[in-house]
Amino acid sequence: MADRTPIFRSPVRRQDARGRGTKTGAPVGSVVVEDVSTASKVLHNEAPAGTEDTVAGVGHAARLDERIIYSVAPGEWLELSAHSPKPDGSISPTAIDVTHARALLRVTGTDAANTLEKICALDFDNRFTPSGAAARTSVAAIAAEVIRLDRDGSPSYLICCSRSYGDYLHGAITDAATQFAGQSVEWDGSL
């Protein structure tokens, strides 16, 4: 058997914004794209304890301790955690570990919404997509989940999609971000 320790690899391989479009004006603004795919993701079919009030139902997201819990479909709660997937047995028998099934990206900054509105038809206005809102919708022509949870006062959006689309979606977001001097950075390890 192999003597190497298994390495977890993210589906996202590009690290630079590519900017395929013709760029005349100089980019202005601020947006940062992070690959958060290594975060653990557990799918529950009932509301995890302690979230009944904060994640009131479909369309809501909340932070709980160091976790993020959101719901974008009836009977589905996704729990994100910065820590690697829990040891065996600690997730409820009805829950499913989907860490490996999904890619997770984060878009943060004053131009995050301006970036996303190029590829996603959600209304990012504070009235309709405030911090604490979650939605599964079409992003860059694939189904993806958009969760807004601001960080240190900056608008911040987690984008979760099927793993195999991860590299594609990361490319689409970084392309959209180029206009705002967007850059891909290493994940800081916190949610």
Add this chain to the structure above:
Amino acid sequence: MLLIDCPYCGPRNGSEFAWQGVPSPRPDPASTTPLEWRRYLYEEDNLAGWVEERWKHRSGCRAYLIIERHTATNEIRAVRLLGGTPL
């Protein structure tokens, strides 16, 4: 682009939804006849006017919806969950 007010997700673009047409009831498989079955498979009312169709919020919550739409104007006047599942 239609705007469909999903009972779970709120108003979303029509492209997130898959159209399934006006559903017809599945005949009893035990007693059905070829003629009845093929009517079920193929025949359509294809009305020009208000119809109750089934759609699926495919890129969203994946719920099945019954939508009242006018097939000549595409106006939508009601959206509800299939089977009326309570929210």
Add this chain to the structure above:
Amino acid sequence: MSNKGARGRLPARFSAFDLMRRRRSWPQAWRERDLKSTYDVVLIGGGLHGLATAYYLATNHGITDVAVIEKSYIGGGGSGRNTAIVRSNYLTPEGVRFYDRSVKLYEELAVDLNFNVMFEQRGHMTLAHNDSSLRTMRWRAEVNKLEGVDSSVITPSEIKQLAPYIDVSDHSRYPILGALWHPPGGIIRHDAVVWGYARAADAAGAHIHQNTEVTGIDVEQEKVTGVTTSRGKISAPIVVNCTAGWSSLVAALAGVKLPIVTRPLQAAVTEPVQSFLDPVIVSGSLHVYVSQTARGELVFGASVDPFGSYSTRGSLDFIEGLAGHVLELMPSLGRMRVLRQWAGLCDMTPDYAPIIGPTHVGGFYVDVGWGTYGFKAGPAAGESLAQMIATNSIPELIAPFGVERFAAGTLMGEKGAASVGH
């Protein structure tokens, strides 16, 4: 075929000589007539199919007591909204034979009708972007060849020669692996076809009633007796439904239910530019087809809309998708501009093949379910329908397309090749 058997007056002869000599005073191409209370045959729908049927009834069979009832103006439905592509490279032998007859009739049509329908046989090319579509192209080519239709699979370099603006480079998303090449295919002036048939049918004695809507179909003891129109009643032993997108609604007037869903098919045209594209280009994978008219415009079409509707208003998603896919094929056209978009209504059947022939109501025939292929079919459909009416038997060419196949569970196999097959 010629006009010799026709009764009624001959229309003024069109020719270059006459154009110079006559200058202005052409007689009316067709006349406004009083609605009679009885006709031998009532054709509902003044589009290509209804008018062609009227023409062939008169010229091939001497049946001229015929009314064509059109709720708006002739050719205002699918006949005036399609993208005017003619071809016969279908998948099933039945389909190939039928459409090949249509192509043959189209080739003679300008002379037959003495009306230049401007059939430009610049070739028709269906691109294959993956293995399975290349396999389907080969399948079509082989069936076509066996039916005597000029059709073959060509390579990317041959594609580039025939259409230099196409990008055949090896890009990863939609590489072009080959194409089905069909030299007799091409484009035609769709309005001219309608007008040519209308003019000739009128000259042969048929009555064309525009702005006349059929509001009822009279049936007694499972036999049709006539129609009620917005201008009065007509009794007729034979009534034919040639109403394309509206065919379900018209059939319902006679108590006939059909396996049809009406779906919009959108199209768009660009501003004209100098000629640069000869053949018709189709890509099934990219859901797009494009040709350049003699006037220089690019005409585009796609697959039917994602949901059933009787709305012809068109959508923005359509032209967005279209533009993206056209630029995938011909990346240098980014600065050409879309001038107009529109939609027509298609009567889609479950197997993408038409329904043509008698119904359970005696004397009530349907010529429907043409989906996105009605224009290509017009001449052969009209000729066959006329023969069916005149001989009271079903011609071999259309025998496979009867409505009874649905109840029998024996559908046609055209769907495999038909997702976007213009």
Add this chain to the structure above:
Amino acid sequence: MTARLPERPGEVIDRSSSLPFRWNGGDYTGMAGDTIVSALAASGVRVLSRSFKYRRPRGVMTADFNDPNCLFQVGDEPNVRAAHRLLEPGMDTSSQTSWPSLRFDAKAATQALSPFLGPGFYYKTFMRPRFLWPVYQRVLRTFAAGGKPSPQPGHSSPDKRYAHPDVLVAGGGPAGMMAAISAAERGARVMLVDEQHETGGYLRWSDSDGRLALADLRTRLAAADVEVLTDSVVFGRYDHNWVGVMQRSHPQGERLIKARAGVLVVAPGLIERPLAFEGNDLPGVVLSGAARRLLNLYAVRPGTRAVVLSANAEGAAAAADLADAGVEIAAFVDARAGETVVRAKGRTGVRSVELTGGKTVEADLLVTATGWTAPTALLNMAGVVPTFDPESSRFVPGEMPDDVMATGGIVGDGSVADLLSHAAAVGQEAARRSGHKAVHKAAAIPAAAALAPPSKEPVELPTLEPEPHPPLFIGSTSGFIDFSEDVTTKDITAAADEGYRSLELAKRYTTATMGPTQGKLEVINAGVAHAIATGRAIAGMGTTTWRPPYAPVSLGALAGRMLEPVRHSPLQPYHERVGAQPIVAGQWIRPNHYGDPAAEVTAVRSSVGVIDVSPLGKIELRGRDVPKLLELVYTNKWSKLAVGSVRYGIMCAEDGVVMDDGVTARFAEDRYMMTTTSSGAAGVYDWLEEWLATAHPDWDVRLTAMTDAYASMNVAGPESRALLERLVEGIELDAESFPHMHVRTGTVAGVADCFLWRLGFTGELSFEVHVPAGYGLHVWEALLEQGADLGAVPFGLEAQRIMRLEKGHFIVGQDTDGLTRAHSTGLSTLINSDKPDFSGKQELEWSEADSGTMLVALQPEDPAVVPPEASQVLSGNTLVGRITSSRMSPTLGRSICLAQLTQDHAAPGTVVTVHLPDRTRVRARVMEHHAHFDPEGSRLRG
């Protein structure tokens, strides 16, 4: 000769700049702020283009985007609106429709043939002799209007954007500006879109009062929170207020904005209408608005001696501006007093103008102010039916839906103050109507945004009526109605006489309104000419169908950046690193082979190979009622599947046609893993959900899409067990502990939570290893590393296809088609008609006797001939089937096939003829088994 005037108070040019550019090969200069055409006009150029059919010289006419005579080629961009496009230094511009030169157009000879070239002339000739038709075609095609498209790729791929304005105002004239200000002041999110390069509409080129009013509006607009987009156009209103906006001058390139508007306020103003009379297309005949734009925005004198024909206040205003700029007014013709222009004369430009009564006035400029066309396009697209108002000689809006409003000139006339008060009320009402959207529950409503709750009471709109206007459409002589298409009054009359008696038919026959202006200038005149010709009342003229786009929009901007999703396996970095030949399979990019597919086959058959099968559809099913679902969707029996077992099944649609196939494993009492084909994965998942939602909502089944959760790799070949034994922990791999068609979970290469099952498409002893995706590459590399001494190689799709064909396994969609029912796969044993119900059961029972074609294995008698897939199979001259799969078998050293043949030719031993694409034929024999190789399956079970 310069026509540039001394400084004008409202001018938009920067006199300190000098922009050199080229036109038709010559050197010119203009100024910043100039359009291409204003710069040419300032340089004294009069003839700008030749007309489409008769090649008549044409000059500036409307001096705005719609000018049909000012479509230029600019660099590699055709059909540029040169009277709108701003001049840029170094532009290379040229006229389009002229040959060999603009000054002398050889095709102008067609003018002599004009009687011959009446409407639809081409329908009446070129028919005989038939063999010449291709020649005629080629000649006709050289008359195509328009510029040259670039053959060189390299268009920009601009961004697009979605927007959600509460109020979207189309038109940035005074009314549009006021509506936007008013709506924004009431808290609405407002987007204001204007076609001009600056807001202000007609106030920009009006008098000092107008400029003052504009300055005030601009100040208020800047203070209001409004997104203002100039040089942009609302080109379409689609279902449910989905609005297309093209932003032409975004710094990052032309950009499409897709706006879901709460309320669309239509404020496009009015389009000035030309009058049809002989010579109305001569250079020097300009509309009053054009004259004023040239004078007041660009400080260009459009002529030296003018006749002004006026039916409204604009004519007098133009005359005043002309006189102010030093243009001599030779005659002022007041249409309201019954005077008019009979014809304009000249060859390459106006030389004189004949007035009513035969008086001829020498002039080089004829300015007409003869009325308006209401651009109701956006209203038409919203389902509004505008009606023709004979009093004001224009269309007025009809009844409107709640989410569309109109203001400004399209509604009625009045002073600036009248327009502004109407627009302010419309803006207020639009804000009210759009203010009823439900906000997200998580949205904290800040106090500042605590707007007054939207009132239920509609805002009362002041009346704004169109003023009476003389019905000035068609002059006493025949002139051009459609300048782009060269259609005259006479042509419309001729069409009506020939029987084209509905306006739609006449338009199609003459091609009036079909050109680049799409009716904006010609629609009313065409309608009136047609009404006159058919003896109908002008008042009854039906509304015209304006279709989107309102203004032409570029393919590049509509396309935007390509968003064509692609999917990659977790092992993709390996495939790329070793240079695997990729193949596109739906959205997946997969390795087709790694250099030599035949060698890959041999390696698998002789030692061991690994293939990346990650795209295989995987659906986890949990719950009590999973067996019921499996019984329903598969044709075979499922209720007795033991924990730890795997079973193969076929799925049929309800018409009995094969839809998908795959295996399902039972992991635990109520936990299953289903696999589907890669291409069928999404469809099967939807289908299962549909059964559960629509037919069996009471069943306890939970589905989770797990395709992407695992990297899947098939380890195949006689040495596969030996290889896995080096890497697997916790699973006994020997045949007895882990038999064929069973599943086990364990650790592979140090990665926990893997599952393995024994089965194989290749027919070899094989294990399919499913590894949590993040660790997939680690396991894949470990397999190849550890297997190196065994001869382990990666193999691609092509090798797998060869091997499965050697084994006679069919592929849904390749060896079956849209009509293939389950019996035709030759696997009738998998159809269990004892089950009370399963999808497709009924049709399969009814069609059992007559199951159409049959899948068979076929071997050509000449083993070197591989009939290409889709080759047709004949018996005599009758078509009896086709080859669905074919390859040269490296294992058997001969060609092998699968084919669909009619039942009467499917018996083993039957010899049929295969018709090859090159028209040769080869005889082939139907085999006893589907498997060409190891039909007993002994290798598989080893």
